[in-house]
Each structure stands twice: as C-alpha cells, then as structure tokens.
Amino acid sequence: MKKVFVSRPIFPDVIERLKQYFEVDAHDGPALPADKIAERLADKDGAFIAGDPVGAKAIEGAPNLKVVSNMAVGYNNFDMQAFNAHGVLGTNTPDVLNETTADFGWALMMATARRITESEHYLRAGKWQEWSYDAFTGSDIHGSTLGVIGMGRIGQALARRARGFNMRVIYHNRSRVAPEIETELNAEYASKEDLLKRADHVVLVVPYSRESHHTIGATELTLMKPSATLTNIARGGIVDDAALIDALRRGQIAAAGLDVFEGEPNFNRDFLTLTNVVLTPHIASASEATRRAMANLAADNLIAGLGEGPRAGNPPNPINPDVLKK
Incomplete structure (x- = not known):
C-alpha cells in the first residue's frame, strides 16, 4: 500500500x-x-x-x-x-467554505463596528453600573458603504449579504468581475485608493502572495476614514500588523476585526493592549x-x-x- x-x-x-x-x-x-x-x-x-x-x-x-x-x-x-x-x-x-467564511466575516465586521468585544469585557469586569447615552457607541452597518478588497467567491458572498443591510458595495480586485456579477451584486468597481477613502467598512478577502503582501500598510491606513473599520479574514501578511496597531492606537481608524495575523499562531502581542480590535484565532471556516x-x-x-x-x-x-x- x-x-x-x-x-x-x-x-x-x-x-x-x-x-x-x-x-x-x-x-x-x-x-x-x-x-x-x-x-x-x-x-x-x-x-x-x-x-x-x-x-x-x-x-x-x-x-x-x-x-x-x-x-x-x-x-x-x-x-x-x-x-x-x-x-x-x-x-x-x-x-x-465560501458561505461559512462569509458568515464569519460578516459577524466579525459587525462585532468590530458595534464594539461587541470591548463592551462584553466591560460587563464581565463588573463595570456596568448605569445606562449612558454615549456608552460604546459604534458605527452602523445598515445604510453604510462596504468596501470589499478581493471579489472572489467569498467576496461575492459578502456582497450578497450587504443587500439585506441596504449597503452600497464597492470593490477592488486584480481585475473587474463580469458585468452580470456587478449587476447582480449592485457592486461598483473602484481603485484601491478610492475604495479606502470612501468605505465605512473595509473587508479583506484576497489570497496571500508576494504581490499582496502588506496590501494594507501605513500609507493605505492614512486614506481611510477615522470612523472606518477594517476586517481581515484573508491571510496574515495582507496587513502590516505593526502599522495597524499604530493606526488603532492613534485613532487613525475606528477599529479592526482580525481573524488572521502575521506569523500566526504567534502574533504581535501589542494587539492585546488595544480595546478597539476584535481578535479571533483563524476560525472563519470553523463550523x-x-x-x-x-x-x-x-x-x-x-x-x-x-x-x-x-x-x-x-x-x-x-x-x-x-x-x-x-
């Protein structure tokens, strides 16, 4: 044998x-x-x-x-x-794994935008004493602009979910998808720079390669809105983690949701010092x-x-x- x-x-x-x-x-x-x-x-x-x-x-x-x-x-x-x-x-x-990963990406994006992890830690620590109008105010998903970087099968599955939230969808890919797919998804092609400037929520779904290494780095993060979120369900190395930590620490963007990291399962422990990041251990396909x-x-x-x-x-x-x- x-x-x-x-x-x-x-x-x-x-x-x-x-x-x-x-x-x-x-x-x-x-x-x-x-x-x-x-x-x-x-x-x-x-x-x-x-x-x-x-x-x-x-x-x-x-x-x-x-x-x-x-x-x-x-x-x-x-x-x-x-x-x-x-x-x-x-x-x-x-x-x-397309639909399961898209489900998770959506959950991670929502948890990031609505500060789920941060508020849960607050509650578990016994700090919740009274209601406040500005407690853990995050950003809406419905009616906002979703920016998908990597419009493959999983990216398209994410875009389909956006319809139920009445979102505008813009995307960047190495090449434009077929016109009928753009029509089906009501998705608009944009340059990476334009997408980063316009999107309220950016989700990364690109495969890792030498060319895609640090697709999001310090320069790209400066283009994003201060209120924007970044979600990575692609691969570690797509994002410059050190640059992202710096951007999150300085409030350059509002928050990030990360399922993948450079050098995982080792990762930059400075993420653990931040409250405006949701961290999961590469489980997007884990149903x-x-x-x-x-x-x-x-x-x-x-x-x-x-x-x-x-x-x-x-x-x-x-x-x-x-x-x-x-």
Whole structure:
C-alpha cells in the first residue's frame, strides 16, 4: 500500500477513509515544525496537510512524494516552485467554505463596528453600573458603504449579504468581475485608493502572495476614514500588523476585526493592549459542517491524486494540474 502522512489530528472517520486505500501515518499532537514534517514525509507517497509548511527541503527529501493535499483554500504554505520542479501535485479545498467564511466575516465586521468585544469585557469586569447615552457607541452597518478588497467567491458572498443591510458595495480586485456579477451584486468597481477613502467598512478577502503582501500598510491606513473599520479574514501578511496597531492606537481608524495575523499562531502581542480590535484565532471556516466538508474534500483530492477511488487520477482541486500530464 502507498504511504501517506496526516499532519494534524482530524476527524476519525476521515482517517478511516484514508486507511481504506493507504498505510496512514497520522500525527496526533500539536503542530509540527517544518523540519519534523520533512522527516515524516521522507518515505511517503502523499500527505494530508492542514496549513502546515511544505517547502523545498521537504520536497527534495521525499523522493516518492506525488501528492500533497491541503485542507485549506490558500496554499501559501506550499513552495509551488519546488512542487512543480519535482512533479508533486498540490491540491486545496475551495468553494466548500465560501458561505461559512462569509458568515464569519460578516459577524466579525459587525462585532468590530458595534464594539461587541470591548463592551462584553466591560460587563464581565463588573463595570456596568448605569445606562449612558454615549456608552460604546459604534458605527452602523445598515445604510453604510462596504468596501470589499478581493471579489472572489467569498467576496461575492459578502456582497450578497450587504443587500439585506441596504449597503452600497464597492470593490477592488486584480481585475473587474463580469458585468452580470456587478449587476447582480449592485457592486461598483473602484481603485484601491478610492475604495479606502470612501468605505465605512473595509473587508479583506484576497489570497496571500508576494504581490499582496502588506496590501494594507501605513500609507493605505492614512486614506481611510477615522470612523472606518477594517476586517481581515484573508491571510496574515495582507496587513502590516505593526502599522495597524499604530493606526488603532492613534485613532487613525475606528477599529479592526482580525481573524488572521502575521506569523500566526504567534502574533504581535501589542494587539492585546488595544480595546478597539476584535481578535479571533483563524476560525472563519470553523463550523462543524464546513470543516467536515473541507476534510473530506482534502481526502478526495489525496485519494484520487494517488490513483485510487472512483476519481482515480482526476482529483477535484489540483493547484498545479500540469504535473498530472508528466
């Protein structure tokens, strides 16, 4: 039987699915560092990875490796240049998490705008003694302007939600979406600079790459309204976290909601000194149904990519499909 490595604890029934086809080496503990992952991959034909780094050294040290299946949409944890050079197929899990992630992005934006976390901490600390007209006054979502940076599937799902709140929607993307999508979403294309100046609530939904690194930095934050909020459900590194902390501290923008961070799970601890930021630990896709769908899709990709199961040789979500032709 072919050998596969599973990098994180995952649903037992998914492990059992993999065991129908492979000899499974399943890690059942905290996340492994890159060098330990490389060691476990050395004799494997495939891997089920949950966002862990798979770099050139790991690929070069695993001569039998053919498929690495990522239980995520983003794949900046993969060195795709090394994958292509060694004929290793990478796969991901798009689409199954779109609506759940959009739900969470909306919740995070609303919690940020309405100061939910800050007011809850106030209540829990026993500070609530009386009503005050200006206690925790935030900003409205309804009737405001939503700025979406990254109008892919999740960005479009966010824009659909905006209709129920009577919001104006402006968006920026590497390229404009089709006219019929703009019409459906009642969304207006704008330059990044124009969007930042006009939006009351900016939500980031762009994939991470060298080009998108620090899409929002000190310069961009100066363009935003002092009353505006920034929500990041994309990837750490899209925002310059140090610049954002400075902007929040100085009141340059009103508040931020962050599900992702540079260097996570490590992050800039100065965020913890701020009251005008809502922080969550990369959980935008974390509903039971969606995480199961992601895990099963990642398993489908691995099984098919290694030539097994009903879709043998035809995995649903190849990142670099050209290697299948070699």
